[in-house]
Amino acid sequence: MHNGILYLAGQSLKELMLPIIGSELIVNLIMTLICIGILFMLVAVSALVFTLGERKVCAWIQVRIGPNRVGPWGLLQSTADMLKLLTKEDIIPHGVDRWMWVLSPILIFIPAAMVYALYPFDDGVIFADVNIGLFLLIAISSQSVLPFLMGGYASNSKYAMLGGMRTVAQMLSYEVPMVIALMGIVMITGSLKMSAIVEAQSNIWFIFLQPIAFLIFMVTCLVESNRPPFNMVEGESEIIAGPFTEYTGMRWALFFLAEFANLLSIGILTATLFLGGWQGPDFLPGQLWFWIKAFLMVLIYQWIGWTFPRTRMDTILSFGWKVLLPLALVNLLLTGFGIYIFKWLL
Amino acid sequence: MWGKGLVTGLKVTWGHFFGKKETVYYPEEKLPMTERFRGGHLMLDVEKCIGCKVCAMNCPNAALKLTVEMDENKKRHMTSYVHDIGRCMYCDLCIEACNFKALKWDQNYESATYFKEDLIYDAVEEAKNRRDGNE
Amino acid sequence: MATTEKFVLNMGPQHPSTHGVLQVQVELDGENIVGAKPVMGYLHRGIEKLMESRTYQQCVPFTDRLDYVSSMNNNLGFCMAVEKLAGIEVPERAQYIRTICCELNRIASHHVFIGSLTNDLGSATGMIYAFRDREKILDLFNIICGARMTCHYIRIGGVIADAQDEFLQKTEEFINYVPEMLDEYDRLFTGNEIFQKRMQGTSIISKEDALRFGMSGPNIRASGWDYDIRKIDKYGIYGKLDFDIPVGKTGDNWDRYIIRLQEIVESAKIIRQCLDNMPEGPFMAKVPKMLKPPKGDAYHRVENTRGELGFYIVSDGTNKPYRVHIRRPSFINLQALDHMCKGMVLADAVTAFATIDPLMGEVDC
Numbered sequence: 001m002h003n004g005i006l007y008l009a010g011q012s013l014k015e016l017m018l019p020i021i022g023s024e025l026i027v028n029l030i031m032t033l034i035c036i037g038i039l040f041m042l043v044a045v046s047a048l049v050f051t052l053g054e055r056k057v058c059a060w061i062q063v064r065i066g067p068n069r070v071g072p073w074g075l076l077q078s079t080a081d082m083l084k085l086l087t088k089e090d091i092i093p094h095g096v097d098r099w100m101w102v103l104s105p106i107l108i109f110i111p112a113a114m115v116y117a118l119y120p121f122d123d124g125v126i127f128a129d130v131n132i133g134l135f136l137l138i139a140i141s142s143q144s145v146l147p148f149l150m151g152g153y154a155s156n157s158k159y160a161m162l163g164g165m166r167t168v169a170q171m172l173s174y175e176v177p178m179v180i181a182l183m184g185i186v187m188i189t190g191s192l193k194m195s196a197i198v199e200a201q202s203n204i205w206f207i208f209l210q211p212i213a214f215l216i217f218m219v220t221c222l223v224e225s226n227r228p229p230f231n232m233v234e235g236e237s238e239i240i241a242g243p244f245t246e247y248t249g250m251r252w253a254l255f256f257l258a259e260f261a262n263l264l265s266i267g268i269l270t271a272t273l274f275l276g277g278w279q280g281p282d283f284l285p286g287q288l289w290f291w292i293k294a295f296l297m298v299l300i301y302q303w304i305g306w307t308f309p310r311t312r313m314d315t316i317l318s319f320g321w322k323v324l325l326p327l328a329l330v331n332l333l334l335t336g337f338g339i340y341i342f343k344w345l346l
Numbered sequence: 347m348w349g350k351g352l353v354t355g356l357k358v359t360w361g362h363f364f365g366k367k368e369t370v371y372y373p374e375e376k377l378p379m380t381e382r383f384r385g386g387h388l389m390l391d392v393e394k395c396i397g398c399k400v401c402a403m404n405c406p407n408a409a410l411k412l413t414v415e416m417d418e419n420k421k422r423h424m425t426s427y428v429h430d431i432g433r434c435m436y437c438d439l440c441i442e443a444c445n446f447k448a449l450k451w452d453q454n455y456e457s458a459t460y461f462k463e464d465l466i467y468d469a470v471e472e473a474k475n476r477r478d479g480n481e
Numbered sequence: 482m483a484t485t486e487k488f489v490l491n492m493g494p495q496h497p498s499t500h501g502v503l504q505v506q507v508e509l510d511g512e513n514i515v516g517a518k519p520v521m522g523y524l525h526r527g528i529e530k531l532m533e534s535r536t537y538q539q540c541v542p543f544t545d546r547l548d549y550v551s552s553m554n555n556n557l558g559f560c561m562a563v564e565k566l567a568g569i570e571v572p573e574r575a576q577y578i579r580t581i582c583c584e585l586n587r588i589a590s591h592h593v594f595i596g597s598l599t600n601d602l603g604s605a606t607g608m609i610y611a612f613r614d615r616e617k618i619l620d621l622f623n624i625i626c627g628a629r630m631t632c633h634y635i636r637i638g639g640v641i642a643d644a645q646d647e648f649l650q651k652t653e654e655f656i657n658y659v660p661e662m663l664d665e666y667d668r669l670f671t672g673n674e675i676f677q678k679r680m681q682g683t684s685i686i687s688k689e690d691a692l693r694f695g696m697s698g699p700n701i702r703a704s705g706w707d708y709d710i711r712k713i714d715k716y717g718i719y720g721k722l723d724f725d726i727p728v729g730k731t732g733d734n735w736d737r738y739i740i741r742l743q744e745i746v747e748s749a750k751i752i753r754q755c756l757d758n759m760p761e762g763p764f765m766a767k768v769p770k771m772l773k774p775p776k777g778d779a780y781h782r783v784e785n786t787r788g789e790l791g792f793y794i795v796s797d798g799t800n801k802p803y804r805v806h807i808r809r810p811s812f813i814n815l816q817a818l819d820h821m822c823k824g825m826v827l828a829d830a831v832t833a834f835a836t837i838d839p840l841m842g843e844v845d846c
Contacts, residue, residue: 060358062609065369158490162827218725228603229675237498237601238828307359307669308352309676310603310830313512351672358669359606368613382627382642408537437542437633442641443770451627 005285007124035127039116042263048262050298051078059300073315088249096246097154105149105247111143112258112265120195122278122287133194135185138179140225142263143285144258145171148233151255152243163242166313167233170223173320178220180328182215184335187275198277209275212331216324218301221270223311223316225262230316237310237314245273267298381452384436385452388429389476390469394448397422401440401449409433410440427469431457487515489811490827494523498601498831501841505818507830513831514830517822519815524845532805537563537637537772540802544633547807548843550593551786553579553586553622556635561716562781562792563637567774574762575639577717581652581755582625582634584748588659589618590786591741598738598835599670600677607670614662617655624648637772639765653756659749663742671742680735683823687732694817697810698788699740700837704732721758724751734829737836773800785813787838809846811839 010031017027022342052067052074060067067074081123092098117127118137130136145168152164157293186192188209190199200206207214244255271277280289311319362475370377379385397414411428441449490507493499500768502523508515528547530825544555564571571579583639592615599607619629625648626634626641634640686696688719691704701708709726711719727743774796782791788810797803814837821833
């Protein structure tokens with residue numbers, strides 16, 4: 001039925017194990033564990049790659065060269081950074097709400113990694129192809145608001161508090177236009193299932209059917225993942241580092257791990273929902289198409305981030321509610337009419 | 347308006363993304379210093395110096411400490427010429443004050459040190475080392 | 482019913498966007514600013530007092546450290562004040578070289594303004610581009626005087642060394658590059674909607690308020706006053722040169738930014754005229770090594786990049802000044818911060834601070 005490379009590899013591995021172990025239940029369990037391991041590794045490796053990638057892209061845009069000392073072409077730079085952060089002293093400042101403060105960087109990583117279970121990487125390669133996939137995805141990713149607020153509140157610092165409050169305001173208000181923009185896709189597909197959404201784009205990508213939704217989705221993605229120009233949460237020139245101000249060493253690194261996981265996440269999401277996911281001309285395997293599209297989108301997000309100045313808190317809130325939300329509703333309406341006309345023509 | 351400015355901005359950065367980079371690979375490649383460059387250690391020409399201490403008098407921050415000894419023939423000998431880079435602001439006044447052109451900068455800008463004490467050096471000794479090295 | 486409270490946020494002296502070591506105590510109501518109180522003195526080195534124990538020539542390098550991104554203008558202010566006190570005539574060629582250097586330094590200083598402003602607005606890319614172009618001017622200074630920032634090039638009686646042909650030629654090259662450079666800034670930030678949205682209509686200083694605060698330089702011109710010492714006093718050779726004073730209308734952050742861009746164009750125009758009419762001749766007047774100005778006092782003001790920079794020198798007839806007082810434009814401009822921040826949000830405090838463009842070396846002196 002499916003013919004993705006990864007799917008076939010998984011199937012053959014399963015067939016290999018079945019005669020040795022015997023019980024299909026245990027084989028399925030082992031396969032599940034392997035998948036979880038691969039997903040976690042993907043998240044961790046993406047953080048390592050994107051730390052370097054981000055610095056290189058930013059440097060090239062800024063007529064610099066970027067890291068080039070550790071390893072060939074600076075390839076080991078992020079490893080060196082990670083080692084440095086791991087060996088740093090673990091400082092817990094006085095007056096923090098200890099439990100919440102310690103939990104926050106761990107909790108922020110969970111939704112960031114969990115959404116990877118819902119991405120169709122290849123034909124048939126999806127960890128949990130639930131029939132409410134898109135809904136679950138948005139539900140999980142909106143959980144990342146809470147750890148930010150926890151970190152901000154527990155730090156006992158005014159900068160962190162301001163950052164935490166900003167997170168709640170911007171993330172909650174941009175979820176609304178995002179969901180409504182995605183509704184257009186769901187209406188065309190007729191399903192919330194992620195694999196079905198990709199299948200529906202076999203003839204035409206949704207970027208052509210839903211250009212308004214695509215633009216809205218790009219903006220909301222940047223806001224949701226705190227990328228510049230909407231990185232009000234960090235806002236380094238005003239509130240230093242927002243909720244991360246008081247964190248050091250590995251705890252701080254966890255926040256950044258989550259941030260880079262989110263960066264890859266929005267790249268994959270945009271590629272999946274609007275650029276046809278793993279689908280593409282036959283001369284390249286679907287897996288490759290998927291990564292090309294995802295990385296292209298990541299590059300575009302980085303390019304946008306390193307070009308524009310940061311917006312202001314009140315401006316983006318009013319932009320979200322007064323511009324993006326009506327636009328998303330109009331898009332919804334247009335999609336509805338479009339589908340009606342399409343059906344009437346048939 | 348309407349996002350036109352945003353797109354032109356993106357074009358600018360896209361051009362630089364592939365364009366020529368301005369960075370100089372520092373330790374491998376070094377920029378040449380200009381002829382008038384002020385910085386580094388003071389190069390004292392012991393032959394020309396008569397030990398008049400005008401340079402030390404002209405220093406605004408008292409960064410120069412000179413000891414001059416008279417020998418039996420009433421001839422003055424420079425025994426030490428201590429320059430404290432920590433106090434120096436590279437204003438060039440000492441060099442301009444010298445009537446015999448016995449001082450100049452060594453054009454070396456890599457004068458950072460790990461310890462504060464290393465910032466203090468004796469120009470007479472350095473001149474001696476330089477002479478020994480040349481021979 | 483829920484009650485809310487105001488709280489005080491200490492921005493600085495260690496903060497990414499306080500341009501050095503300024504502390505601003507911002508009183509906040511949520512994100513809205515109720516008041517902003519600048520606290521200064523973290524960089525006080527007592528330069529006025531230090532000058533009392535130095536000879537006049539030795540004082541000049543200390544003026545570099547006042548406003549360290551436009552040191553040439555500081556040198557000029559002090560040297561002209563001493564020249565006024567001692568009655569020294571400066572040769573024509575020296576005047577031209579001085580003007581070229583000061584205007585180059587004005588451009589370099591505005592580069593720092595653009596760079597730090599864009600950085601404070603969250604675009605690190607803008608900062609790198611501005612500093613890349615500033616580097617070209619610093620290299621020019623390196624050619625002419627051997628130092629990049631603390632130049633100590635303009636001396637009492639003229640300049641310390643003649644301008645080489647290499648310098649003049651490279652200056653011309655830079656002047657030819659200015660339109661291209663400004664075009665890039667225009668495309669990258671001036672036309673950017675986010676940039677405009679954040680700058681236009683924020684932190685307005687009205688025409689009357691600007692006068693009441695005693696502001697000077699581009700800040701008062703942005704509020705609509707045609708006030709430039711170069712035009713009013715016509716010191717040096719500025720009387721012979723043809724240039725305009727850009728004047729703003731509303732006095733918001735946007736005007737203060739645009740004024741600076743236009744000033745770069747005007748400075749380039751001045752340098753072009755100086756290069757074309759450069760006379761031959763000596764570059765230094767005959768100044769005794771032990772300069773002892775007659776008893777008395779003198780005040781001289783120049784248009785620094787940040788405003789009206791004045792040096793008041795009292796001489797008691799010895800080779801050291803009896804008292805020096807410096808009218809620092811940044812210090813006086815900074816007091817408008819509270820007025821500018823009131824009613825704005827926290828992000829605007831940073832923008833307002835960047836557009837006043839104070840330099841802590843000058844504020845604390």
